[in-house]
Amino acid sequence: MELSARNQLKGKVANVDLGAVMANIKIEVTEPGVITAVITKESAERLGLAEGDDVVALIKSTEVIIGK
Amino acid sequence: MELSARNQLKGKVANVDLGAVMANIKIEVTEPGVITAVITKESAERLGLAEGDDVVALIKSTEVIIGK
Amino acid sequence: MELSARNQLKGKVANVDLGAVMANIKIEVTEPGVITAVITKESAERLGLAEGDDVVALIKSTEVIIGK
Amino acid sequence: MELSARNQLKGKVANVDLGAVMANIKIEVTEPGVITAVITKESAERLGLAEGDDVVALIKSTEVIIGK
Amino acid sequence: MELSARNQLKGKVANVDLGAVMANIKIEVTEPGVITAVITKESAERLGLAEGDDVVALIKSTEVIIGK
Amino acid sequence: MELSARNQLKGKVANVDLGAVMANIKIEVTEPGVITAVITKESAERLGLAEGDDVVALIKSTEVIIGK
Numbered sequence A, B, C, D, E, F: 001m002e003l004s005a006r007n008q009l010k011g012k013v014a015n016v017d018l019g020a021v022m023a024n025i026k027i028e029v030t031e032p033g034v035i036t037a038v039i040t041k042e043s044a045e046r047l048g049l050a051e052g053d054d055v056v057a058l059i060k061s062t063e064v065i066i067g068k
Helices: A041-046 B041-046 C041-047 D041-046 E041-046 F041-046
Strands: A007-018 A022-031 A034-040 A054-059 A065-067 B007-018 B022-031 B034-040 B054-059 B065-067 C007-018 C022-031 C034-040 C054-059 C065-067 D007-018 D022-031 D034-040 D054-059 D065-067 E007-018 E022-031 E034-040 E054-059 E065-067 F007-018 F022-031 F034-040 F054-059 F065-067
Touching (some): A007 B034, A007 B041, A022 B041, A022 B054, A034 B007, A034 B065, A041 B022, A054 B022, B034 B041, C007 D034, C007 D041, C022 D041, C034 C041, C034 D007, C034 D065, C041 D022, C054 D022, E007 F034, E022 F041, E022 F054, E034 F007, E041 F007, E041 F022, E065 F034, F034 F041
Antiparallel strands (some): A007 A022, A007 B054, A022 B034, A054 B065, B007 B022, C034 D022, C054 D007, D007 D022, E007 F054, E022 F034, E054 F065, F007 F022
């Protein structure tokens, strides 16, 4: 099965912390590649995003799905 | 300002594609580091996640915030 | 109150599992209907999505809101 | 690859609408099954969720990933 | 119908910008109230969050659902 | 660092509730301002959204990031 989600970062599980309902998993990324971000056009213009800019891709941990 | 979101991947903007309302931004990650994923305990157990497992961190592009 | 979120699947609660902060709720869907997915145009084209294709709609459990 | 995301609804693509950056895809679900929702314990208690309750699972269309 | 999502900010539509697939809606909040945020325990501890702290609640625009 | 996420509501921490893996944080918003919501064009048209409409911005607590 191929997925629409483009961001697929390969890595190794570094830690597993189980709670009652949720689990916190640390993944050491070994092959990063390219991240696709979809933001509003107005935010892209406000930040003046252009090729070559140094940026940070921010992702909340609850948004990450794990494939194994 | 420090953020609660742990996943902060440094990179360079590789492409900017502006639509009417949204924009698609490609970021070439230069320093990957560690990804934190919060999933349900039952999914962690179903996948049998353990230290050293090879996994993929999947992130939908609409979930990525850009900092510059 | 009418909501912008189109995906509203009717069902019955099948299980409630309470943790310290979070709760895991199982809902047996009784009337599925149509799911709307918004993805990037490039992913739609990469997957070659067309009417009649067999697909899977994937949704992380933290993204589901419950109405009662 | 097995995924941590539990909610995997099988269906058929009913419509594809391409914009400049995003695409709106309609999926007619053919086998619904069970939806897992993770909400706060306080919301579960406030709604008084219990087995057998009639509920609605609400999902914003930007949160749906498509697998094919 | 009562919803599990606690954050319900009342306001007035200030602007509507329609694209091909998506729409950008500005809402002027008239009654803010309290925002509930669920983050990892480790982020709460790393930020040293305590009653009375001045903070900012950050929300990506794709995560907002509108009720009318 | 400037962020693409437009919705940045200033407030004060009113309560911190730590679980095993997750934490529930209450923030009393002191300066609301304007909320940007990105929804599908079809939902904007179905709700007939227009300037001056009374609406509610709904946000699931797992979608909120905290900055301090």
